[in-house]
Amino acid sequence: MVVTVIGIGADGWEGLPHASRHEIASCEVLMGSARQLDLVPGAFERVPWPSPLVPALPGLLERYEGRRVGVLASGDPMFHGIGTTLVRLLGASRVRVVPHPSSVSLACARLGWALDDVDVVSLVGKPAALLVPHLHPGRRVLVLGGNPREVAALAPDARLTVLEQLGGPGERVHHSLDDADPLHVLAVECGADGASLTPGRPDDLYEHDGQLTKREVRAVTLSLLAPRPGELLWDVGAGAGSIAVEWCRTHPSCRAIAVEQHPERAARITRNATTLGVPGISVVVGASPGVLDLEVLDLEAPDAVFIGGGLTAEGVVERCWDALKPGGRLVANAVTLESEAVLTRWHARLGGDLTRIEVSRATAIGGFTGWRPQMPVTIWAVIKENV
Incomplete structure (x- = not known):
């Protein structure tokens, strides 16, 4: 059994290239979040992700053994995505990945930031404190899944930008920390504060x-x-x-x-x-x-x-x-x-x-x-x- 993982953006079916559409159309079973499954047409069997997801994956995949299974993933499946989870579970030879631009790539394009000079921190299901070692004077950080108010409390001298629904019809870039769509990336431009990573802290x-x-x-x-x-x-x-x-x-x-x-x-x-x-x-x-x-x-x-x-x-x-x-x-x-x-x-x-x-x-x-x-x-x- 080879699972095909297809990246999809907030613009849904309209934003997919022909190759990605073809992969989705050839599936018998399509898995993903309810939001992602609603983005694509087709007569295949739709399987929303259970919660919690990771413990349920082995049994879920076993249930559909022998059928053409596709998985929808937000953006690039191998960037903090379900693609890496499936590769760990099944091995690289049993996972085929069709990537899409990641939210990080889209955020850098909107901000004019060089992707190779940006730190990326995922706070999805993780404590906001993980951001602290990345806050250095003048650095740029993109935060995935972070609560804007919690991030602002950790970096009070930073400039924060909310980029939501990137690539979709509802895309918006703003600075209102109390008005952020759940599907957002938070851009942090660090101020003068920050701590060295060199051992021997005060x-x-x-x-x-x-x-x-x-x-x-x-x-x-x-x-x-x-x-x-x-x-x-x-x-x-x-x-x-x-x-x-x-x-x-x-x-x-x-x-x-x-x-x-x-x-x-x-x-x-x-x-x-x-x-x-x-x-x-x-x-x-x-x-x-x-x-x-x-x-x-x-x-x-x-x-x-x-x-x-x-x-x-x-x-x-x-x-x-x-x-x-x-x-x-x-x-x-x-x-x-x-x-x-x-x-x-x-x-x-x-x-x-x-x-x-x-x-x-x-x-x-x-x-x-x-x-x-x-x-x-x-x-x-x-x-x-x-x-």
Whole structure:
């Protein structure tokens, strides 16, 4: 069974080229949203999408096995569309895609923006906080499925444009945030505000109770963890979650699981992640190493592990090392003699690098300025391939 996915715009049948019309006309069964199905003529069996869609897809496709099945998709099916979902489910060889201009292409055409110089963020079924890492001075962002008022609250100095019903007879481009059609794209021209994606964000951006990897040490730690797109981090003994947050901010596809035994700190991690634009961080509440069980908690094996707390608990390093993927990086920080001794033993056993960092910050001393030292931090970094 090969499923044909046909892109269609807000202008419906009239806006389709001959090839797309031919594909639709040859279908026995046509699936899509009720709105999309109403856009096309034909005597085929029409199947509106159930809700929720993704869990129902395997059974739905199995029901129509052996028949010529077509699927309608908004714009380009392979751009945040049903086409990518079907390819994941069936494989590329069983999905044929007939694309149409995407809403992003149409929006850039209307605005005069270069498509290759625009960030695109989909907020369809997702929290608006995901937009935060994309808000940089002078940048242009197109938001799919976002609530205009929520976006405006995140970017108060930005210029927002609503582009609705693009390509259809009801197309409208305006700046009224309270009068947006549900089928719209939101264009964001960022102002002067915005935060760097470089690790080592200011400490006062985090809500914490003192259990925070300070910015200078955090920057070094992230450089040793070396995040790459799509990778997963375990942040063990996460405290305020700053390592997990800054790991995820390096690339939208980076993921993290923060492990923290204190419920109040775990709640802070969630708030910090949301405030700083990476609300997808998963927080596991429990004591290590017991909570770090791949089978019991169905945890995914990590590409990198950071141990910021709980080093002296028996079995923590072993469990993290065993779970780590081949080629993965493990980094652990110690501030006490006892935790430093643990790192020294593991360094002797597995190798890697030991580094000691001492940072002093200038502070007021009466009417003068002097250096106030912070606690020195010992960092052990090792790659699993080294063993």
